[in-house]
Structure formats: structure tokens, C-alpha cells
Amino acid sequence: MGVSESGTEDCGAVICDILKSKMGLKDVNKSTLTLCHKLGATNGNEHNKHRPVLVKFERYELRTAVWRAKTLLKGTSISVKEFLTKPRQIIFNKARLYFGVRCCWTQEGVIQIKTSDGKRHRMVGKEDLDCLVDIYPRRSTPAGEGSGTAKYKNK
Known part of the structure; x- marks a missing residue:
């Protein structure tokens, strides 16, 4: 791309x-x-x-x-993404694996997650993601949103 x-x-x-x-x-x-x-x-x-x-x-x-x-x-080989710091990029990638691609995005460098109850959460650090993972059970991912086999590791 x-x-x-x-x-x-x-x-x-x-x-x-x-x-x-x-x-x-x-x-x-x-x-x-x-x-x-x-x-x-x-x-x-x-x-x-x-x-x-x-x-x-x-x-x-x-x-x-x-x-x-x-x-x-859409439909081209070009995409626009925010440049995140390395720690935030790691958190963002883990969030997308756990919650799905369509439920995670960034805005102004802040990670946003929409959980299964429809609430939106702001992720500032790893602790925020760990807290959400403990509260919300793993969602089944529809086709095209990831393999569904990747697991979040609390490391």
C-alpha cells in the first residue's frame, strides 16, 4: 500500500x-x-x-x-493513518486484536475503543486497555475484522 x-x-x-x-x-x-x-x-x-x-x-x-x-x-492502494508514538502504536495494535478493527480507531493521537455495550473509551496508557480487557469479554469478530484467533496478552 x-x-x-x-x-x-x-x-x-x-x-x-x-x-x-x-x-x-x-x-x-x-x-x-x-x-x-x-x-x-x-x-x-x-x-x-x-x-x-x-x-x-x-x-x-x-x-x-x-x-x-x-x-x-477506499478501493485504492493508499491509506491515511495517524502517526502514533511506539507505545501507543503497540496499545492500538493489541486493542484491535482484542476488540476488532472496526471498534478501534485513533483521533488526535488518542486511541478510542467502542465496547460491546456501545460505550466509547479513551485509551491513554496500557493500564486503560488492561482494565477494559478485564471488564469486557472477548467479542467474536465478524469476517474481515481479524482472524479471531489472536489473543490479548497482558504484558
């Missing part, structure tokens, strides 16, 4: 083109991006693997507009 690799590409221009053509955001140019680069090292052997692109926007309003328009990318 992602933007294809090219040795001479201008990452900012590619992102601006995607934001304009695929997401319908017209007031975008390279000056509205304060940071735009690919993460990780290139690997000449993996031509089909695309590296993620980290983008920081000049204005919060543009970031919000991109976040709202990300559903327009």
Missing part, C-alpha cells in the same frame, strides 16, 4: 497531487506541507513494497480536511 518508489520523485509534489486529484482538496501546494518524506531505508530487492510517507501540514484545518476526506481513498 502507498505511493510507488521512484529515485527522482518529489515526495511533496506526489502528495499534493494525491490530495488534489483523489481527495478533492484544491487549496493544497507544497508550501502547505511543513514536512513530507518517506520513512525507512530503500531496499532495492523489494520493488513492490512501498514505504510510508510522513506528512505534516502547515495548518490544522488542512490536516482535518485530509482526515475527513480519507474515505475517498
